[in-house]
Amino acid sequence: MLTYNIVNLKKEEEERLRNKIRADHEKALEEAKEKLRKSREEIRAEIQTEKNKVVQEMKIKENKPLPPVPIPNLVGISGGDPEDNDIREKREKIKEMMKHAWDNYRTYGWGHNELRPIARKGHSTNIFGSSQMGATIVDALDTLYIMGLHAEFLDGQRWIEDNLDFSVNSEVSVFEVNIRFIGGLLAAYYLSGEEIFKIKAVQLAEKLLPAFNTPTGIPWAMVNLKSGVGRNWGWASAGSSILAEFGTLHMEFVHLSYLTGDLIYYKKVMHIRKLLQKMDRPNGLYPNYLNPRTGRWGQYHTSVGGLGDSFYEYLLKAWLMSDKTDHEARKMYDDAIEAIEKHLIKKSRGGLIFIGEWKNGHLEKKMGHLACFAGGMFALGADGSRTDKAGHYLELGAEIARTCHESYDRTALKLGPESFKFDGAVEAVAVRQAEKYYILRPEVIETYWYLWRFTHDPRYRQWGWEAALAIEKYCRVSGGFSGVKDVYSSTPTHDDVQQSFFLAETLKYLYLLFSGDDLLPLDHWVFNTEAHPLPVLHLANTTLSGNPAVR
Numbered sequence: 001m002l003t004y005n006i007v008n009l010k011k012e013e014e015e016r017l018r019n020k021i022r023a024d025h026e027k028a029l030e031e032a033k034e035k036l037r038k039s040r041e042e043i044r045a046e047i048q049t050e051k052n053k054v055v056q057e058m059k060i061k062e063n064k065p066l067p068p069v070p071i072p073n074l075v076g077i078s079g080g081d082p083e084d085n086d087i088r089e090k091r092e093k094i095k096e097m098m099k100h101a102w103d104n105y106r107t108y109g110w111g112h113n114e115l116r117p118i119a120r121k122g123h124s125t126n127i128f129g130s131s132q133m134g135a136t137i138v139d140a141l142d143t144l145y146i147m148g149l150h151a152e153f154l155d156g157q158r159w160i161e162d163n164l165d166f167s168v169n170s171e172v173s174v175f176e177v178n179i180r181f182i183g184g185l186l187a188a189y190y191l192s193g194e195e196i197f198k199i200k201a202v203q204l205a206e207k208l209l210p211a212f213n214t215p216t217g218i219p220w221a222m223v224n225l226k227s228g229v230g231r232n233w234g235w236a237s238a239g240s241s242i243l244a245e246f247g248t249l250h251m252e253f254v255h256l257s258y259l260t261g262d263l264i265y266y267k268k269v270m271h272i273r274k275l276l277q278k279m280d281r282p283n284g285l286y287p288n289y290l291n292p293r294t295g296r297w298g299q300y301h302t303s304v305g306g307l308g309d310s311f312y313e314y315l316l317k318a319w320l321m322s323d324k325t326d327h328e329a330r331k332m333y334d335d336a337i338e339a340i341e342k343h344l345i346k347k348s349r350g351g352l353i354f355i356g357e358w359k360n361g362h363l364e365k366k367m368g369h370l371a372c373f374a375g376g377m378f379a380l381g382a383d384g385s386r387t388d389k390a391g392h393y394l395e396l397g398a399e400i401a402r403t404c405h406e407s408y409d410r411t412a413l414k415l416g417p418e419s420f421k422f423d424g425a426v427e428a429v430a431v432r433q434a435e436k437y438y439i440l441r442p443e444v445i446e447t448y449w450y451l452w453r454f455t456h457d458p459r460y461r462q463w464g465w466e467a468a469l470a471i472e473k474y475c476r477v478s479g480g481f482s483g484v485k486d487v488y489s490s491t492p493t494h495d496d497v498q499q500s501f502f503l504a505e506t507l508k509y510l511y512l513l514f515s516g517d518d519l520l521p522l523d524h525w526v527f528n529t530e531a532h533p534l535p536v537l538h539l540a541n542t543t544l545s546g547n548p549a550v551r
C-alpha cells in the first residue's frame with residue numbers, strides 16, 4: 001500500500017512539472033507574439049523606459065549620502081529685518097529686483113547658464129563649456145534662501161536634483177566652476193541642510209581633480225569634465241596658469257575635505273601654497289602668470305584687479321575661515337599686501353587713492369572695477385593686521401570705496417566703468433571706448449557692504465542705494481536685467497546679458513547692505529569670491545588646521 005502511494009505521488013509530481021513547463025512555454029510564446037504585434041514606436045518607448053530606469057538607479061547609487069560630519073554652528077541664516085521703515089522698504093525693493101531677475105530667467109532661460117533678457121532666451125560663455133549647467137540656478141540659490149524666497153529655492157533644488165549632471169563632454173573653467181558651482185552648492189548645503197547640494201558639490205570636485213595632473217601640481221585653467229584633459233587659455237602669457245584662478249580654490253577645497261573626510265582636496269591646495277612660498281617674488285609681488293609645466297613665472301605683471309584679485313582675498317579668508325588659526329595664510333596675506341601698498345597703491349593729483357597695475361617694473365595708473373573689491377578686503381583684514389595697523393587698513397578700505405564711488409559718480413548713468421584711469425587731468429574715468437561698459441558687476445557694492453558692517457557710516461548705504469537705483473533705471477528691462485555698453489552715454493545700449501553673478505553677488509550684497517548685522521554675521525561666515533557664504537570651521541583640534549602631519 002505504501003509503495004503504491006509513493007509511486008502515485010511521483011507520477012502526480014511529474015505531471016505537475018510537465019504542466020508547468022508547458023504553461024511557461026505557452027506564456028513565453030504568447031509574449032513573443034505580443035512583441036511582434038507591437039509597433040516600432042512601442043518597442044522604442046519600452047527600451048527608453050528601461051534605460052530611464054537604469055539611469056534612475058545609477059543616480060540613486062551616485063547620490064548616496066556621504067559620511068556624516070559635525071556641522072558648524074550656523075548662526076544668522078535668516079532674519080536681519082531692519083527696524084527702520086525706510087531701510088526695510090529699500091530691502092524689499094532689492095528683493096523685488098531679485099524676483100524680477102529670477103522669474104525671467106525661470107521663464108526664458110531655465111536650465112541655460114545665463115539669460116539674454118532682451119532676446120528672451122538662454123545665454124552662455126566658454127567658461128561654462130558647451131553644456132547647459134544651470135549656472136544661474138546654482139549661483140542664485142543662497143541669495144534666494146536668505147531673502148526668504150523659499151518656493152523659488154525649492155524650484156532650483158528640484159532642477160539640480162533632476163538635471164545637474166557633470167558627466168558631460170564639456171571643457172569648463174576650473175576657477176569659475178569652483179567659485180560659482182562648488183561655492184554655490186556648498187553654501188546652499190550649509191544654509192538648507194539638503195544633502196543633495198553636498199553630494200553634487202563633491203561629484204563636481206571629483207571631475208575637477210584631473211586638472212591638477214600637471215608637472216608642478218599647479219592646475220590647468222580648463223578641464224574637460226568627461227575626459228579629464230586640461231589646458232590653459234590661449235591668451236595667457238607663455239602657456240601660464242593664472243594666479244587668481246589657481247589661487248582661488250582654497251576655501252571650497254578645505255570645505256570639501258572637511259565634509260568628505262577625504263584629504264585629497266586639502267592636499268591639492270596646500271601644495272599650491274607651498275610651491276608659491278618657495279618662489280622668488282620680484283619686489284615681493286606675485287606675478288599673475290605661472291607656467292604649470294616649468295613652475296616659472298610668466299610675464300611680470302601684478303594686479304589686484306583681474307588675474308590677481310581673489311588670490312589675495314583667499315589668503316585672508318583662509319585665515320578667517322580657519323577661525324584665525326591658519327597663521328601661514330595670514331602671513332602670506334600681510335606680506336603680499338605690504339608689497340602691494342608699497343608698489344601699486346598711489347594717490348592721484350586730485351587726492352584719490354587708487355590701485356594701479358604693475359607691468360615689468362612700470363606702474364600703469366589704471367584701476368579695474370574688479371580691483372574695487374579690495375576696499376572690502378582691506379577692511380575685513382584690518383583686525384588681526386601686523387603691528388597694530390588696523391586703523392590704517394580700515395582707512396585704506398574707506399579710501400578705495402571713495403575712489404570707486406567717484407568712478408560711478410563721474411558717469412552719466414551713475415554706474416562704474418570696467419576700468420578707469422588716473423592720468424593728468426583724467427581721474428577715475430574710462431578713456432578707451434572698450435572700457436566704458438558695466439556688466440552688473442558687484443565689487444563696488446561689495447566694498448560698500450563690508451565698510452558698512454565695520455563702520456556703520458550711513459554714506460555706504462546711501463552709495464549702495466544710488467547704485468541700486470541706477471541699475472533699476474538703466475539695466476532693468478522687461479525680460480530681466482542687462483549690462484550696458486557705455487556708462488557715459490545717457491542713452492545706454494544694452495549688452496543683453498544677465499550675468500549669473502548679478503544674482504549671486506550684486507543683489508545679495510545690496511540686500512545685506514539693507515539688513516541688520518545679525519544676518520550672516522562676519523565672525524561666523526566667510527564669503528567666497530562669488531559671495532557664497534561658508535561657515536567658519538573650528539579646525540584647531542582637527543587634522544585640517546595646517547597640521548604638519550597632514551601636509
Ligand code: DMJ
Pocket residue numbers: 310370441442443501505529530531
Ligand atoms: C565674480 O565671478 C567673482 O567676484 C570673481 O572673483 C570676479 N568677477 C566676478 C564678478 O565681477
